[in-house]
Amino acid sequence: MNQTPETPADQSKRDFLQIVLGGASAAFLAAVLYPIFEYLKPPKQAEVEVSSVKAGKLSEIEKDSGKIIKFGSKPVILIRTANDELRAFSATCTHLDCTVQYRKDYGTIWCACHNGKYDLNGRNISGPPPRPLEEYRVVLQGDEILISKKV
Amino acid sequence: MKTFLKKMYDWVDERVELKGLVDYMGKKYVPVHRHSVWYYFGGVSLFLFIIQVVTGILLLLYYKSGEELAFESIHFIMSKVQFGWLIRSIHSWTANLFILSAMIHMFSVYFEKSYRKPREITWMTGMLMFFLLLGFGFSGYLLPWNELAFFATKVGTDIAGVVPVVGKPLMIFLRGGDDVTGATLSRFFGFHVAVLPGIFTVFLGIHLLLVQRQGMSEPLHWKEDPEQKTMPFFPNFLLRDISLWLLVLNLLAILAVFFPWELGKKADAFAPAPAGIKPEWYFLYMFQTLKFIPGKLWILDGEVLGIGLFGAAGVLWTLVPFWDLKSARGEQNRLANYLGLFAVIYIIILTIIGWLA
């Protein structure tokens, strides 16, 4: 439809070309503007979530408590012990991959699936878990807690 | 519809005398010859600049600078914002095509000797814009705060720090401290979205104004052409330009969909540097050269020598209108041609070596 004729353009051809030009321009504008307008629409989740690796502020985590932190697509458990030490372990139970939690009453890391327990060094001390939890590194930058993989 | 547009035009014309400008543009001709194709790269570069401005502004709406949010916000743009993946990929791909197109534009101008009198200022503003572009590339690369960018920036600013006397303060100025940290990120963000665009726009204004004012440069060989064919700038050349821009846009869309720009892993200052850290391709030839220069050359430090040589070459290149007097007189300057050829071949070979290394 866009072939240029050898002979001088006749009226109908010109009209056709103009229609194509006009239509294509309009479609082009739509094709460019649609993504831009969509982009400008506020997304479902309105804002970026705070980083997984930054585990929040020290003041936000109580003594003798634990917190699950998203580390990539895996959970990490951050524990502030009763003696005010910070520790982080993989929160994936080594038994059957459930997510573990900190139990204040036991003073251990506990897995709800089969009652596996780990001490605060990540060692499996009771129940079915066969291996200790992998430890993560915790660094304190000011008030900010930073969790990273142990090298 | 047509009459309404006409009325609008007349209304404006009455006040700011558009007619003169349109007539002026209508009088501008583009020489038609076997190297005419190179004229298009200036326009393509301009188009890519416009895309960068538009997509850059769009990214600004969601991007958050800062060590803890930069990576996450890009991830957010890529996964949560409608068409965020498209905007970001286009911005990244355009950055690369922009530098490529600007390079082609620069070399074509160089080989056509279009920098000769009276276009020295056009050439120099162009060169300055090219350096600014490299600055855009370097600063923009860090903004996603991923592992590769983090270490590339570390290496890049380290190299800057080698320069005698000014190097150390320059490095600290760039990094906003002794090391690449969140402070560097904030700084680079500032450069990328405020400082560089501001300066760039000034130069671009001068550059475009001069191109319009002085018209297209006629190459030396064109003078000898018996036909001396031309084409009106408006609308013929401009419309051809726009057709090409559309094809470039097509290319960008395809690249963005099929090769979405990767985000990689979040930067971790404590992690060991990943193997095979490389700068972006447009810095690769310099990076590779510095690798080849031995650590100690005679009494000079190898790196300092390399940086010195590149600095000198850049200055020499920028000042070509002032030392290439032959071209200004309308004579062939073989030396300039050989130098240019050497530069092209050198850059291509070293880039390939760096790429394969």
Add this chain to the structure above:
Amino acid sequence: MKHFSLSLIFTFLLILHLQARGQDQCFECHKNAEDNPSKLFDHDIHHQKGITCAGCHGGNSQTDDMEQAMNKKAGFIGRPQGDDISRVCASCHGSQEKMKYFGSSLPTNQWKNLQTSIHAKPALKGKEQIVQCTTCHNAHGIVSVKNPSSPVYPLNVVKTCARCHADVAFMRSYNPSLPVDQLEKYRTSVHGMRNGKGDPKTAQCASCHGSHNIRAVKDVKSNVYFSNLPGTCAKCHSNTAYMKEYKIPTDQYEKYAKSVHGIAVLQKHDPGAPACNNCHGNHGAMPPGIESISKVCGTCHALNAELFASSPHKKAFEERKLPECETCHSNHEIVAATDKLLGTAPEAVCSRCHSAVQNPNGYLAAKVMRGLIDTMENREEYAKELVDEADQKGMDISDAKFKLRDIRQARLQSRTMVHAFNEAKFEEVVDNGLKTADFVISESQSSIHEYFFRRIGLAVSTIIITILALALYAFVRRLERKKNEVNK
């Protein structure tokens, strides 16, 4: 070197002794003196084989002149000290030739084995090792292990070991945390009770721990190291001929090796999994009673035991005298529990008691619960497939992937929750999992849609842009052509 010279001396002594057979003057005198060693030595197997005092003590046993007989220059060493005690024994017991000479087919590796054992660690005083041959076998009056008066005869060995191992003060000086009540516990075990009644066939200390080569429990080469233990028990318990008179099955090991616990211990060497002793006890080994099974299993499977204890089944099992865990999961051959155990199908354990006619409530509950757990499994599978697909298409779905774990967790928890045998509680857990699954499925579905949308969108816009570019180009060409005509 010392070793070598010692054995030279003993070889020499042996030759001397052989010349003097039947003329053991040392023994004659000492016997007349009625001292204890000579009394014991009288019925010593070595004495019966014709070995004289000089065989171990050196000197010349042919002469009755004490000066001459106990002349240190003639090789008299008196009472061997420290490790030399064992070396004296080993000079014969470590040599096949010598043992053959005396017509013995005993093994000759005892000294070597003893040296690798935990008993070869240095004693508190001196450089010698803790245990010498004489510690267990005595010095004079040694008889064959088959002789009921031997301290290492199966019925006696428990007391011999206990001489040290039940001595709190003694054990404290070496390993304060090691229990000292093994013998006491042993006497309560089936093994110990039979042993006490005079059955030399049942297991005693040496049957499991070995005799000369005893190693610490944590030593991987120990017979009682957790992953070697089932094999050790099986030495007797899988021996049909040996066990015949006891009339108990001998297929426990075979079954155990196939069980989830056996695979974990024997193949995966998982120290968290139970070997025989974790359920039966070690020194006090005995099959757990019906009422205590759930307690034993509950030491590891605590949550399941807890839930079971509060479930309606608790009472029902008690009334019918059914062993708690074992009724559904069996004992030695516990295979990994699957969802198949639940429900009303013939292979499901519920259907053994609950039938549609006799016990419709339980039958229905089992049916519903199985249905729920199957639904959850299907949904999880489906969610996984979609996540994989979206992943392969290069879409970013880290959120959905993260949640995928929660579905699995809900499924595992629901399997635990089964033990409460309470439909409402069970549904709560399942609902959680199903909700998560729905989220993951819809997330990854929209990702996959997005993938196709991008490609279609690209195709449409590419076509539009290309048409526009070509139309523009055609327009320019026409302009130029018109102009050319005008010019002409």
